[in-house]
Amino acid sequence: MAAKTATTMNDSIQSIANALTESGSIVVISHISPDGDTLGSASALAMALEKLGKKVRITCEGKVPYMLRMLPLKERFESEPSVDEPYTAVSVDCGDVMRMGKLYPLFIAGKKRINIDHHTTNSGFGDLNCVDPTAPATICLVWELIRALGVQADKNMGLAAYIALSTDTGNFNYSNTTPQAFRLAAELLETGFDLSEVAHSLFRERTAARAKVIGLCAKRMQLFGNDTIAVSGVELSDMQRIGASDADCEGAADFLRDIDTVEASAFLREVEPGVFKVSLRSQKYLDVSKVAQRFAGGGHKHAAGAKVNGTLNEAIAAIKDALLQEASEDN
Ligand SMILES: [Mn+2]
Numbered sequence: 001m002a003a004k005t006a007t008t009m010n011d012s013i014q015s016i017a018n019a020l021t022e023s024g025s026i027v028v029i030s031h032i033s034p035d036g037d038t039l040g041s042a043s044a045l046a047m048a049l050e051k052l053g054k055k056v057r058i059t060c061e062g063k064v065p066y067m068l069r070m071l072p073l074k075e076r077f078e079s080e081p082s083v084d085e086p087y088t089a090v091s092v093d094c095g096d097v098m099r100m101g102k103l104y105p106l107f108i109a110g111k112k113r114i115n116i117d118h119h120t121t122n123s124g125f126g127d128l129n130c131v132d133p134t135a136p137a138t139i140c141l142v143w144e145l146i147r148a149l150g151v152q153a154d155k156n157m158g159l160a161a162y163i164a165l166s167t168d169t170g171n172f173n174y175s176n177t178t179p180q181a182f183r184l185a186a187e188l189l190e191t192g193f194d195l196s197e198v199a200h201s202l203f204r205e206r207t208a209a210r211a212k213v214i215g216l217c218a219k220r221m222q223l224f225g226n227d228t229i230a231v232s233g234v235e236l237s238d239m240q241r242i243g244a245s246d247a248d249c250e251g252a253a254d255f256l257r258d259i260d261t262v263e264a265s266a267f268l269r270e271v272e273p274g275v276f277k278v279s280l281r282s283q284k285y286l287d288v289s290k291v292a293q294r295f296a297g298g299g300h301k302h303a304a305g306a307k308v309n310g311t312l313n314e315a316i317a318a319i320k321d322a323l324l325q326e327a328s329e330d331n
Contacts, residue, residue: 017148038093040164061101095119139164158191233268
């Protein structure tokens with residue numbers, strides 16, 4: 001199949017900068033379940049465009065996560081914007097149009113549509129596309145665009161961009177942490193924001209509820225397959241007792257995976273009575289996306305998710321069996 005890949009459809013950063021320079025009004029769209037890269041890219045781009053006197057709206061179907069509370073312009077994100085005038089639409093970090101959620105019609109209604117992203121699977125759905133899967137984060141492309149726009153970076157733009165870059169690279173730990181990522185980080189740091197303060201809020205601090213979820217996760221942990229598989233979970237009643245939100249459960253699956261003998265982990269949390277959302281993680285060889293697919297879920301090799309019905313014990317047993325089976329096939 002001679003599929004048109006996004007990279008063969010790419011337009012130059014300069015042509016995108018020119019299109020934005022010619023636009024009076026710009027709407028930037030972030031993806032659903034927003035992360036630091038999509039929100040930080042939107043924030044930095046909006047600040048740059050406003051310096052050029054543009055009217056800018058930043059939009060996202062989801063809420064800005066508490067962890068990203070230092071993000072400049074965070075209170076400006078609109079989930080149900082109504083835009084009356086003609087505008088240029090820009091999607092940031094959206095691997096496909098579904099990632100815009102309810103805001104996809106807003107993208108489509110743009111008189112010109114620009115797609116800036118770094119996901120391999122991006123089909124190049126914009127009128128103008130800047131898609132580079134080798135970019136560590138979408139902000140790397142957005143920052144090049146800001147340079148091409150001729151805007152002088154300031155502290156807040158640097159902070160927004162740093163939030164995007166550091167979160168998408170797992171605080172410069174993941175395999176996408178290229179020399180380019182460090183070069184950009186150095187440039188951003190020169191804008192003068194407080195690095196230790198933002199790093200603390202992003203990567204160290206946790207809510208008390210999150211600490212309690214981790215505690216319960218550790219207490220209930222079950223190990224299988226010579227301690228290579230770790231599984232744990234919480235029920236709705238636990239969540240209520242602890243006062244934990246969905247966000248407070250983040251990191252529990254990683255906590256299990258990081259045990260020295262563990263190759264793959266699963267953390268289950270009950271999202272409605274008898275339905276468990278499963279976060280799957282793996283360290284090296286086990287492809288947890290295949291495990292997720294057995295339960296009609298999906299994801300990546302080292303991080304995936306699915307939903308399983310039953311009691312906590314039934315769900316744990318089902319996931320454990322699937323992980324052990326996958327381990328015997330992948331190893
Ligand atoms: Mn990204």
